[in-house]
Amino acid sequence: MVAELLWEAANLMLIGMVAVFAFLLLLVFVVQLLSAVMQRYFPVKTTDKTTRVESGSSGPSPAVIAAISGAIHQYRQQQ
Template sequence: MVADLLAEAAGLMLIGMIAVFTFLCLLVLLLKLMSYSIQRFFPVKVADKVTRVEQSASDGVSPAVVAAISAAVHQYRQQQ
């Protein structure tokens, strides 16, 4: 009796695993087909190289930002 139930459970498990594996294979195949068809009928246009905006000569932090940070630290330390 127990052996029959185990055999039936193994059969159902095998059928379920085959069904899931088949579904996943079909899903991958359909996604690849969709990707190929979209790339074929709607190609991506290659953008022109964008000229890089050069930063100013001084790559450091602006003096206004340094002053604001210093004032914030000073105020925080006075509150402590």
Template structure:
């Protein structure tokens, strides 16, 4: 085999490999999109349930809890010195 034939064969193999990866990744993206659509259709998100952020924002932190946390942090820092 000559060098030209080997380079041509290498280029063909590279093109086949790149095409295979491209097709695989394209199919993967399409399948994931279809799965996402089906999950959203059959399991819609609940609009009425509050999220964690909403719960934290709506509940006021008690001054006693703040004092306990402050005391614990202060004590921990004193022990570290």
């Protein structure tokens, strides 16, 4: 009696684990297929990295720095 229940539990566990593994494997293949299709028909346009780095490396503008400095000065005077 107990052996039959353990055997049935092991079978159910094995069937469940195989089903989950198969679903996840199918999910990975579908996502890779969709990724390949999207890259083929809708390619991502790349920009020149040097232009992007030069424009982003200038830092905050002097007006922003002045506003932050003024706010810090006013905050310190209130305390």
